[in-house]
Amino acid sequence: MNFxxxxxxKYKNLVLALAxxxxxxxxxxxxxxxxxxxxxxxxxxxxxxxxxxxxxxxxAQDLAKVRSWQRISYAALPTLKPDTSGPHVIGSSGGSYLExxxxxxxxxxxxxxxxxxxxxxxxxxxxxxxxxYFNNPGRYYVWVRHFSTGPEDNGMHVGLNGKWPExxxxxxxxxxxxxxxxxxxxxxxxxxxxxFKLYLDIPTKGEHLIQFSxxxxxxxxxxxxxxxxxxxxxxxxxxxxxxKSGTAPAPLPVxxxxxxxxxxxxxxxxxxxxxxxxxxxxxxxxxxxxNGPSSGFYVDKDKWLSINPDKN
Numbered sequence: 001m002n003f004x005x006x007x008x009x010k011y012k013n014l015v016l017a018l019a020x021x022x023x024x025x026x027x028x029x030x031x032x033x034x035x036x037x038x039x040x041x042x043x044x045x046x047x048x049x050x051x052x053x054x055x056x057x058x059x060a061q062d063l064a065k066v067r068s069w070q071r072i073s074y075a076a077l078p079t080l081k082p083d084t085s086g087p088h089v090i091g092s093s094g095g096s097y098l099e100x101x102x103x104x105x106x107x108x109x110x111x112x113x114x115x116x117x118x119x120x121x122x123x124x125x126x127x128x129x130x131x132x133y134f135n136n137p138g139r140y141y142v143w144v145r146h147f148s149t150g151p152e153d154n155g156m157h158v159g160l161n162g163k164w165p166e167x168x169x170x171x172x173x174x175x176x177x178x179x180x181x182x183x184x185x186x187x188x189x190x191x192x193x194x195x196f197k198l199y200l201d202i203p204t205k206g207e208h209l210i211q212f213s214x215x216x217x218x219x220x221x222x223x224x225x226x227x228x229x230x231x232x233x234x235x236x237x238x239x240x241x242x243x244k245s246g247t248a249p250a251p252l253p254v255x256x257x258x259x260x261x262x263x264x265x266x267x268x269x270x271x272x273x274x275x276x277x278x279x280x281x282x283x284x285x286x287x288x289x290x291n292g293p294s295s296g297f298y299v300d301k302d303k304w305l306s307i308n309p310d311k312n
Contacts, residue, residue, distance in 0.1 A: 032070040032078045034061055042246035043131040049228035051132055052239045055221040056096045057248055058128040066116055067217050069098040069126050074258040085149040090260050091179045093223045093237040095252035100126055103218030106150040117217045122157030122164035126214035133244040137202045140226035143183045143234050148176055153218030159211040160200050167199050179222060181234050196230060
């Protein structure tokens with residue numbers, strides 16, 4: 001083999017190696033997308049009083065100019081800035097989830113701007129739509145699998161057929177730094193949210209449009225479940241979804257080379273140990289042990305120990 005042939009062979013091998021890295025997802029990352037991965041023909045089905053849907057399987061997103069839901073996976077990491085939390089693909093259902101971006105308010109110290117990073121009224125930004133066929137009409141409690149890292153990325157709204165009933169507004173959680181299920185509504189009396197108040201009343205058998213809209217930017221949305229049983233509580237990645245018609249996008253298993261820094265696990269105040277700093281002690285209000293809601297106390301905005309003056 002002459003020098004020219006040897007050089008060409010080396011270049012050929014280099015090109016093949018780079019191509020392998022590219023298509024494996026290890027060399028370049030694609031950008032996250034706000035466009036639907038599912039076609040408008042996709043319809044999920046409620047069976048036996050339960051229906052589950054992956055958040056990324058929305059068929060449309062409206063009002064996404066100011067803030068948009070970005071689809072995140074190991075091969076499509078978020079690029080919109082600011083974004084204070086890292087990706088949380090590991091542990092997400094189906095290897096993908098949605099995040100409301102950009103995220104310009106993650107604590108109480110950043111400026112709250114209505115219509116930009118905070119949407120108290122439902123249906124004003126980042127409206128996601130899903131088609132579901134209900135075999136059994138009636139009341140369905142709304143469970144959301146989410147990841148919240150700060151005190152100002154823990155809320156959203158849910159609607160039905162283009163309307164936003166009071167019972168679907170201000171979905172709220174206080175669970176932090178891990179994928180978790182929640183079904184609570186924030187109220188004036190209980191800012192951390194009250195259980196069994198977040199629901200939709202499905203009026204008839206047949207196809208209905210379930211919608212979610214942003215309340216706070218930075219919120220991470222993985223999956224939702226509608227359940228007619230008041231005592232139902234999904235666990236893990238939740239139940240599998242059922243498709244009535246159309247085709248759901250394939251799951252995105254995490255690539256073997258993908259790595260994320262571990263998030264600190266959230267623990268309640270009653271579980272969190274107090275550590276004595278060298279030379280003295282600093283005791284915050286949230287370091288006190290409380291016996292849950294029955295004590296009359298709750299942690300407000302992850303900063304303060306609060307009491308309901310109307311009841312206590």
